[in-house]
Amino acid sequence: MSALTLKNVFKTFGTTEVLRDISIEVEKGEFVVFVGPSGCGKSTLLRVIAGLEDASAGEVYIDGNLVNSVPPSKRGIAMVFQSYALYPHLNVANNMSLALKQEGVSKAEIAERVQEASRMLQLDDYLKRYPSELSGGQRQRVAIGRAVVRQPKLFLLDEPLSNLDAALRVSTRLEIANLHKQLDATMIYVTHDQTEAMTLADKIVVLRDGRVEQVGSPMELYNKPANKFVAGFLGSPAMNFLPASLLEAGDTRTIGIRPEDLYLADDGPLAATVQHVEHLGGDTNVIAFVGEHQVTVRLFGQHDIRPRQELKLGFDAQKRHYFNE
Amino acid sequence: MNKARTNPVSAAAMHGALILYTLIALFPVFVILINSFKTRKAIFREPLSLPSSDSFSMIGYETVMKQGDFFLYFQNSMIVTVASLFFILLFGSMAAFALSEYRFKGNLVMGLYLALGIMIPIRIGTVAILEMMVATGLVNTLWSLILVYTAQGLPLAVFILSEFMRQVSDDLKDAGRVDGLSEYTIFARIVVPLVRPAMATVAVFNMIPIWNDLWFPLILAPAEETKTLTLGSQVFIGQFVTDWNAVLSALSMAILPVLILYVIFSRQLIRGITSGAVK
Ligand SMILES: Nc1ncnc2c1ncn2[C@@H]1O[C@H](COP(=O)(O)OP(=O)(O)OP(=O)(O)O)[C@@H](O)[C@H]1O
Ligand SMILES: [Mg+2]
Numbered sequence: 001m002s003a004l005t006l007k008n009v010f011k012t013f014g015t016t017e018v019l020r021d022i023s024i025e026v027e028k029g030e031f032v033v034f035v036g037p038s039g040c041g042k043s044t045l046l047r048v049i050a051g052l053e054d055a056s057a058g059e060v061y062i063d064g065n066l067v068n069s070v071p072p073s074k075r076g077i078a079m080v081f082q083s084y085a086l087y088p089h090l091n092v093a094n095n096m097s098l099a100l101k102q103e104g105v106s107k108a109e110i111a112e113r114v115q116e117a118s119r120m121l122q123l124d125d126y127l128k129r130y131p132s133e134l135s136g137g138q139r140q141r142v143a144i145g146r147a148v149v150r151q152p153k154l155f156l157l158d159e160p161l162s163n164l165d166a167a168l169r170v171s172t173r174l175e176i177a178n179l180h181k182q183l184d185a186t187m188i189y190v191t192h193d194q195t196e197a198m199t200l201a202d203k204i205v206v207l208r209d210g211r212v213e214q215v216g217s218p219m220e221l222y223n224k225p226a227n228k229f230v231a232g233f234l235g236s237p238a239m240n241f242l243p244a245s246l247l248e249a250g251d252t253r254t255i256g257i258r259p260e261d262l263y264l265a266d267d268g269p270l271a272a273t274v275q276h277v278e279h280l281g282g283d284t285n286v287i288a289f290v291g292e293h294q295v296t297v298r299l300f301g302q303h304d305i306r307p308r309q310e311l312k313l314g315f316d317a318q319k320r321h322y323f324n325e
Numbered sequence: 326m327n328k329a330r331t332n333p334v335s336a337a338a339m340h341g342a343l344i345l346y347t348l349i350a351l352f353p354v355f356v357i358l359i360n361s362f363k364t365r366k367a368i369f370r371e372p373l374s375l376p377s378s379d380s381f382s383m384i385g386y387e388t389v390m391k392q393g394d395f396f397l398y399f400q401n402s403m404i405v406t407v408a409s410l411f412f413i414l415l416f417g418s419m420a421a422f423a424l425s426e427y428r429f430k431g432n433l434v435m436g437l438y439l440a441l442g443i444m445i446p447i448r449i450g451t452v453a454i455l456e457m458m459v460a461t462g463l464v465n466t467l468w469s470l471i472l473v474y475t476a477q478g479l480p481l482a483v484f485i486l487s488e489f490m491r492q493v494s495d496d497l498k499d500a501g502r503v504d505g506l507s508e509y510t511i512f513a514r515i516v517v518p519l520v521r522p523a524m525a526t527v528a529v530f531n532m533i534p535i536w537n538d539l540w541f542p543l544i545l546a547p548a549e550e551t552k553t554l555t556l557g558s559q560v561f562i563g564q565f566v567t568d569w570n571a572v573l574s575a576l577s578m579a580i581l582p583v584l585i586l587y588v589i590f591s592r593q594l595i596r597g598i599t600s601g602a603v604k
Contacts, residue, residue: 050499
């Protein structure tokens, strides 16, 4: 039985359609990432799953039960909010135990679960502190701890890392991945960062304008993008798009080639002029123009390439993607 | 710290202005206090001098204690003020929560209707209010005053509190919902603590006019057993002779409770606990 099933879910606010015909299946224990540009409806979808917004149409099943009219606290979910949303007047321990008290869990059990969660998240030393006395990363861990103690069937995380600085984001990302393994829980994670999506997900759901563009494992999406949007969204640097007519006159399609699939070849079909070179040590990114089309070439290792230099680029035929847009 | 603020000249100017304002504001209170301890002659001869061994006299306080039921008036004022504030804050915050939290038909119209009272002085309706109180048999009860003051304070309370409640993060309320708190608990445990400074402001704004009011006690509850302090003190102000000792003593004593209430509320104003809730 799947942990979460969405069937033809729609959501409208007044006259604006925010979610259109969303159908998704999430298996038990899966780590699913919803990814898409800002404003595409990721948070709204998560709130519909949580029960904080009613779906305008469609059905939401959690663990096989229809939950459309079940209040959030009875859905067996826990949510981590983008803004942490810690109760400012409660200390860390009470923040974590409030929901359990509300459910009527026994005191001994509450203490045990809080201790377990705080050990897992290294919060032991902060249990008596108030949210205002914690750093951003600590607050984030408390927010996650508050979800963990409830032992939910489904974790919902809304951009949990977006308020952290770059270094902390990488380490917290790792912690979340570990947590998922330890708890063996089903997690749904929202982000607009494709790196987070690629590194964490068992399954990625790409959203655009309230519609599901593609669902699949990170590598499926990377290797077989269903359309130009998905192709351009995943991968960094982003995929290069060129009109196919450059290679074959009369072809109206668009051709897509990933930066790492381009290489220098004296007999290559693409003639490019270098505009800028990024030396990253391990990699070298060459930004060049093929006619008026900008392309990025990712070369392994260090290369002595200068701006305004003329290059010939080649690629393997099976590594190119065609799009009808 | 802002550089302009630490500039010693502007800091001195700012403190000078504030100290001057404090002196001006406290001066009348000071004059009342010192004169309440003087003989009648001394009050008129040298109103600004401190009570000396000749001019010191407790006659004013003695008169107040003897005449009328001063403690009863005191108690009435206290009951009316505290009860009115309680109802203003209770109903005001509940209405504000509903207006700010829930999207329903007529939300905006309801908000405007509730705020209308800010622009219309309640005293315009005195005759109608008196008729209603007579009809309901509430004349000469403290309830008549409490109800009127609650009605008088609610519009501004709803207006101010709903503005503040709109600023309480939605995520925080939603976190409460996911954690299984009822709407009442969310209101009482999450929202109210966060808008406590605003509630204290509302309380302070309403407290002094209620405590000082003479109009409604005179019209709605002039009976001996329901007289408020302000009304009770009027017996010392005659058409021809005014017992200044007694008036000043009564006023001095009337300042005290408001001062205490003010200290209680202002501590809430200072306490800022919102930081760290949401990033
Ligand atoms: N309560 C609401 N009323 C009207 N429109 C809303 C409401 N909530 C969200 N929307 C609209 O729905 C769309 C999707 O919003 P949502 O918050 O789900 O985006 P998102 O994908 O989470 O974006 P971000 O990555 O910026 O968080 C937006 O265009 C937003 O304006
Ligand atoms: Mg969002």
